Amino acid sequence: MLKENGIKKILIDENTVKQKVKELAKKINNDYKDKTPCLIGLLKGSFVFIADLAREIETNIEIDFMIVSSYGNDKIGSEIKILKDVDIALSGRDVIIVEDIIDTGYTLNKICEVLKTRNVSSLKICTLLNKPSRRKVDIKIDYNGFDIEDEFVVGYGIDYAQKYRNLPYIGVVE
Numbered sequence: 001m002l003k004e005n006g007i008k009k010i011l012i013d014e015n016t017v018k019q020k021v022k023e024l025a026k027k028i029n030n031d032y033k034d035k036t037p038c039l040i041g042l043l044k045g046s047f048v049f050i051a052d053l054a055r056e057i058e059t060n061i062e063i064d065f066m067i068v069s070s071y072g073n074d075k076i077g078s079e080i081k082i083l084k085d086v087d088i089a090l091s092g093r094d095v096i097i098v099e100d101i102i103d104t105g106y107t108l109n110k111i112c113e114v115l116k117t118r119n120v121s122s123l124k125i126c127t128l129l130n131k132p133s134r135r136k137v138d139i140k141i142d143y144n145g146f147d148i149e150d151e152f153v154v155g156y157g158i159d160y161a162q163k164y165r166n167l168p169y170i171g172v173v174e
Ligand code: IMP
Pocket: 045, 073, 099, 100, 101, 102, 103, 104, 105, 106, 107, 108, 151, 152, 153, 154, 158, 159, 160
């Protein structure tokens, strides 16, 4: 399943991911007691993470998804295009954005800008992975799974050319 698949090494194994997801959910449970936050998963990369995270959350939640594409993703003025927006009205809601991995931060920065115009009651960010050494814009991460080195990772929803999303662990491609 490993080498023949083009995976160089396992960076974070299945069980470690699982424990971390539980930990993050515990914090969310604490912070949102008696509230009904809306989790917004950014597709496609967050689909596995949000599915596991949601099942560890004990407070009432709603779930929705966005698909965004970025133009010139490496520039500060780059725009994002919303290919799929949420269906839920966000005004007055406690929103948690669920992301697979934050790299430069440009994508999330733009999404936050867009969501803040919708009169949300609160806006927090939850990411499974974070590459702090790659950051170009300041992002406050409220729930962070793992800080990782500047390596290209796949698995647990994250792809390389649309492949590897089904791996149950986080791996590094060759
Ligand atoms: P940012 O705007 O640079 O923060 O882009 C973040 C997005 O880039 C993530 O949501 C991923 O879709 C993608 N990305 C960043 N690093 C990786 C990686 O190591 N593997 C796969 N996708 C990545």
